Structure formats: C-alpha cells, structure tokens
Amino acid sequence: MSRLLRPALLAVLAVGLAALTYPGADLAALAVRPTPVSVAKGGTPAWLHVAHPSAALPYIADPEGRRVILRGAVSGGLVDYWSGVDNRSLYPPPFHPIDAAAYQGGRCPANSAMVWQPPLCRNDLSEMAALGFDVLRLALSWSLLEPQPGHYNRQYLDRIAQVVGWAREEGIYVILDMHENAYSRYLPRQVPPPLPGGSPTSLNQHTGAPAWAVLSDGLPSEVYLGQREFNPAVGAAFTSFWLNARVDAPAGESPGVGLQDHYIGALATLARRFAAESAVVGYGLFNEPWPGFVAPPLFEDLMLFPFYRRVADALTGAGDGLGCPASMPALPPCGYPDVGVHDRRHLLFLEPDHLREQTDLLTHLPMTISSYANLVYSIHAYTHKFTLDALAGQDPGQAGYPPGGFELSYASAEKEARAAGAALFVTEFGNEPQQDGLLLTGQLREQERHQTGATIWPWKENCTLTTSWGVYEGVYSGRSDQRCAYDQPVPDVSPKPENGCLRAGRERLLARVWPRATAGRLESFAYDAGTGGFDLRASAPARAAETIVFIPRQVAGAPSVAGAAAVRATDLQADGSRVLHVTPLGGEYRVTVAPAPLALTPCQPAIAAR
C-alpha cells in the first residue's frame, strides 16, 4: 500500500504545483473569452468603448462606432512626490495642497523647486485645450488614496473630481492613472556607507505606495547602476505586492488584508466615485509595473496579467479565473470576488512589464487577460531614450538598436495588444526638448502611422538634472543649470511660478491636425509640423456618421475635401480652433489642410501664485 501511496501523493503534488504555475495560468487564460459590452449611449462627453472588429486590432470607439484617437499629456500635479532640501528627511508631507478649496476660483498655490512637478490648476486644462489636447492622463498616488490601511481619502477624491470637472468643461477626457515609480517614496533610506557598489536612494522621484504598504523584508534601500529600481528594498516591496503579502492591519474598507486587496479597494473607490462620469475615460491600473525579483516572462504571465484579471473581476464583475476569495496569496489561476461596482463603461489601461521600455519588444507570452472587452494595452514609448542602445550610451542618431528604429515598438505593440484582445494606446513618450527633432518627431510619426492616441510625459516639470522635459519651460527656464533645490549646492527655496513659457518647438509639434473621430475605415493620416499641412485618406459607406477633424488655433491653412465626402460644417471655436464635420457619401475620400505659416503663442510667463 505504502508503495503506491507515495507515488500517488507525489503525483497529486505535481498536479497541484502545475495548477499554480504556467499550466494553471494557461488554463485560466484559455478559459477567458472576450464578451462584448453593451455600448453606453449619450454622456457629455460621449462614453467611449473598445470596438472589436473581426481579424483586426481593437480600437477605442465612440457610441457611433467611430475610431477615436485621443491625444494629450500626463500631469503629475496630484502625485505625492517627496519634497525638500534635506535628503535625510524621509517622509515630508505632500507639498501641493490636497484640499480642492486651495484651487477654487482660478487660484493656484505657490510652486517650488523643492518638488519635481508643479501643482495642477484650472489654467492647465485651458492650456491643454489650447493645444488641442482632448485627454489628460492624471497621475495619482495610492499613498494619498489610502494613507491608512483600509481608509480611503475622500478629500483626495474631491480633489480628483475637481480636476475631472475642469476637464469636462474643456471637453477633455481623463485617464485616472494609478501612478508609481520604484514602488514608493516611503522606502527606508539607507544612510552612508552603503554596501559595495551601491549609492544612497534619492526618493524625490519615487511615488506610489503608502508607508504601511512597503513590505521590503528588511532589505537595504540603496541604488545600483544608477537605476532607482535596482534597489533591494524596491525589489522586495514589489515582490511582496505581486504575491499579495498580508498587511498587519484590519481590512477596514478594503476587500481583504493583502497588499493587492488594499490596492483593488483603492481602485474600486475611484470606480465608485466616477461610475457615472463619462469624462473619465478609464483607469490606468498600474504605472510601469516592475517585476521585483521575478524575471520575465514569468512576471507578466504568472503575476501581472493575472493581477489585471483580478482587478477586472473586482471592478466589472467579469468573473474570470477560479473563484478564489480575497486575501489569498496571488495565484495565477485565481480570479477575484465582484466588489459590487459593476463598472462596464470605463476602459481599463493595462501596461506591460516596465522592462518593455528597454526592449521595445514583448516581455511575455501573449495571452488573453480578461473577458471584459474595454481593455487598452498601454505602452511607454521611449525608443533611443531608455532602450538598450541608450543604456549602452549610443548616439540616438546612429543607434544600433532597436532594429527598425521607432517602428519596432509600435509594430510589436499592435500584435501584443491584439493577442490580449485590447486596443492600443501610448500612455507615455517624451524626451528633453533638444532631442525633439529626432525623438519626439519620430514618436509622433509612428503614432500617426499606427493610428494610436498618446499622452506625452510630462505636462509640466519644475526642474531636473538635465533640461526639464515639460511642454512648458520649468521654473529655471533659459538657465543651463535646472537642478531641483535638493540637488543644488545652495538650495533655492524661494516661491516659483507654476512654469516658464510654452516651448515654441513643442507647440509646433504637438498642436496638430488630426481626426478625433473617423467613420468607416481610416487609411492614413499625416500632419506636417514644418508646413502646417495635413492629409487624411479614408473610406466609409454612405450614411455613415461624420468624421471629425480637429484643426488647432495654430494651424491657419484652408481645409478641403475630395472624393466621396462633403464638409457639412466647420465649427469655429472660441479659442480660434476649427472642427471640421465631414459627411461620407459612400466610398473613398480625402481631407487636406493646405500648408500655411503657423501662429504660435507668444511667451506669457506665469506668476508665482494666485
């Protein structure tokens, strides 16, 4: 008997272990079948969804089924950044007020070079609209949403709602982005001397988890190779999160006691608050997910994508995966209980492994993630900025990687998105303004070729070690030394304006003509920032909905339509921009805007505070 019992027990063990690793993850993915969502009608602005054409890449669509391309920027104004001048100060409170009252009536709190990014104020939304932007990726911090375990912060929700309200007034959609960089700014800071090869951690660009959610197993917090994520404490904290390690506190309002349970609770709180808000286009579930100590492709296949499936289960009631209870260790085949939000109208933006920024290629095995149909696969496109060639110190103009240049990331991302049953979007791209001629131009060209929307990182930035990346100049505009106060030999703590001038080069490149909504088939479109000329080719059956082409104030050329379409109306907006309504007549058509000198905005420096 014992001769048979032992092999039988070990066979059961083998099957059990298989269920918890790749075979189990594969089975769970195979069981997922995307189910169409009913298209939400109405809404101001209109509700968006993901359309799933047969044998083609899904795309973001409006209630009339038109392809919608969203373009805008990422703001870090609501992020819980570290601030100060003393690097020994571990946990300063948030620099920018969280209370919405501080921003009412057009007021904007004083800015400072002691914090990386400026506050987000009412004028910012008007300034975005003046560039034609129609989406804001609003970076948020879990540390402000859930400062104490199980207690979600209504004041922060009110502040988010304030920005969403401003965006709605300007006709701008908002992606509520659960932002994170190197897990948290609440890491223990290792004082010198560090271990061999390490250097002390600078917490000024760390964001994300609250202090109580940093479970770093006592590992030292110090940086290797100058990369903030190459930090033992960061690796341990991420690994704890992906495993849903237990928090030593009551669940409170959270659906469970694990790290992921609390995080899902934070997302559910957002989703409840904005359930009826169509200006919120959706939720970014996790910014730049770092694998911790688990290498790709295991990280995405066994941890990250199952986590996304659980979030979709919780928020939408998708019911995928095994019916595991909350608070369990995060096992790949496990689904998640429906937390009662039943949000079926918002898009879920899913980012792959952070390491994809280095490869411009997939770092996982393609698999279906969730049966919820409104999924958007969101990449960060930093070709020649953070890709392997840049890490090797190659000149972007003569880089040996990636093969195919900017095209590789987008071509691969289309296939990765299609395998996941998701639309494609670029949640971040950007660079120093000196590199715009090559990098920003290259990214914008690929976004047009692949007909994908994008948000540039960042909207505004105060200061940095090199040159601030913002669409606007930072607080030290025109100076060669743009370091933040905490990196200055003699820290500058004086009040600062919100930003410097709008960068003319950025206005030229980013205030573009583009089809905001296209009926039928969009063949191609291209805007030439050098001439102000635009060319779109499409085809649509007669009686299709109108194609909407946006022409920003800066572009003065005359529009015209040729082929099987006619201009029904050209709306002149209060800011001087034009919205072209093109009615398809059945067949191929072309919309052009003639080249003309651009009308760029003269510099209007901001004041220190209002």
Add this chain to the structure above:
Amino acid sequence: MEVVSRTERRANRAFALGLISLPLGLLGPFAVVSGWRSLRAMAASGGTLTGEGRAVFGLVAGSLSTGFLVLGVARFLLSGVF
C-alpha cells in the same frame, strides 16, 4: 539473501526537472524521459532500485509542463506576434 535497495539515479533527476519545468516548461520533455526511463529501470531491477514517487512526480509534472509548453508555443505562433 537480503536485497539491498538503492535509489534509481534518474528518479532524482526526474523529480528536479519536473519541479523546475512547471515554471520553465522547456524542461518538461526531459523530466518525462527521465521519469519514464527511471520507472522502467526500477521495474527491471527486481526491487533493488527505488524512487518510484520521485519518478512519478517527474513524469506527471513533466507531462503537464510539456503539454502546456506545446499549447503556449501554439498560442504564441497563432497570435501573430512574430
């Protein structure tokens, strides 16, 4: 005469390969081959070789890993990513 039994050497290998093959499917076929050969060697040894449990574990885990490796590769190819 007392029969002295010892562990069949491939049984341990099958166990290790089977265990590692669960997250790394590429080792699955090697676990299957090791487990199968180990069981055959045990059957022919007249009871002098043991380690059935470890060999069975390797065979089962390796079979599952191999099956899902094939499935994963097929899914990978059909997805059109490459």
